[in-house]
Amino acid sequence: MATYAEQIAAFEAKRASNVAAMKSLMDEASEKGETLDAEAQDQFDELQAENESVDKHLTRLKSMQSLDAQTAKPVSGDTEKSASESRTPTVHAKAKPPKAAPGVAFARVAKVKALSRLDGETPREVAKALYGEDSEVFGHFVKAAVGAANAGSAPWAGNLITDGGAFADFVEFLRPMTILGKFGTGNIPGLRRIPFDVPILVQETGGTGYWVGEGKAKPLTSWTTSRTKLEPLKVATIAAVTEEMLRRSSVDADMWIRDELASAVSARIDTTFIDPAAAAVAGVAPASLTNGVTPILSSGNDADAVRTDMRALAAGFRAVNNTTAGAVWIMPETTAEALSMMMNPLGQPEFSGITAEGGTFLGKPVITSEYVPSDYEADSGGNPGVTGAVVALVKASDVFFADEGGVAVDFSREASLEMADNPTTASDTPTGGSMVSMFQTNSVAFRAERALNWAKRRAASVQVLGNVNWGD
Structure with a gap:
């Protein structure tokens, strides 16, 4: 050539x-x-x-001649080997390390920071030893230029919210695991997002308009509102990990840490968001969307009863001049699965489009979750002992939602924990309890916190169906 x-x-x-x-x-x-x-x-x-x-x-x-000149190397033909290589240049390809599974990078960053503190080494050195210089985690700490860890440095164990790509990756992993995270994805409308501590008006009752003849007095109308704001409330969890597990560089160990952090946060958020029994605790937790809503009791278990129940829920919205536009179904996975298996006399699905994972039901998107009650007694007064699933119809635009957009993760080896999911100890009113030392058991405690809050824009933002046993 x-x-x-x-x-x-x-x-x-x-x-x-x-x-x-x-x-x-x-x-x-x-x-x-x-x-x-x-x-x-x-x-x-x-x-x-x-x-x-x-x-x-x-x-x-x-242009190519110029580039060729820049990359040209002097030919050395002093030996048979160098002469051969000069005639047949070899390009050595460097394999790019595979991208970690979603959320694993966040768990690795948390693990590296924890080990850095335990061993007194820089996060960069720990990341290099565990994952190598070509890893995504090592590249993160090279960019971050993190200083050496020491027990007296308060900012060292700061929030991982600043860890850019790793945090964003974890949020994307966490999103489909929660009811809240599914709003605003795919065909599901988003909640009405607002900042924390900003006053908002919550509508209690609506006004009425009138047709007025020429020269006639215009009737007055009135509506009631209340003024409120969403303060940041924390949902927190603590998970203990042994140092042996922490020091393992296997993917399984990293995924275990990721899953523990994600499931602990998502479980509590979902339970509080939808469980009718979750009442508000001032300064601690918001009420669930279904708390305080008088449920409509399911009329039966077959397809005709399902349609009757749906008409009753829609009527609840229209009775207060609200519409079901932008509404979303929230139900247990088992209830959605039962609907998907209902067949008409021709052997066709009675309600096509719905699956245990969601889909659509009667033209509206469905969110399913294992944390929606499936054995709840909705009418303890009239029908004591009768239980069933809870199905909620939520108008997304009528729900205020505030979120800092981050998950804060801290860790400690010096802590002593009350190993229970219902701890009785407190610092404001000290009480005794059985404690386990992290140092004594060679363990590290991970604490995950997320600040968020929600509130209904008006009381009729949610309609609830109780004692649902469709398909039984």
């Missing part, structure tokens, strides 16, 4: 030849005192177009 220099010389000669031919055509017309005839015009235009193409190609050739 010709070198770049030889190709450039050939095209420059071609260009010069075309220019000479174009000049000859113009000189001939000038001698006659005429313009170019049709044939000469075509020849001139063809030569001019060809030169434009040659000029562009020359630019490309010269």
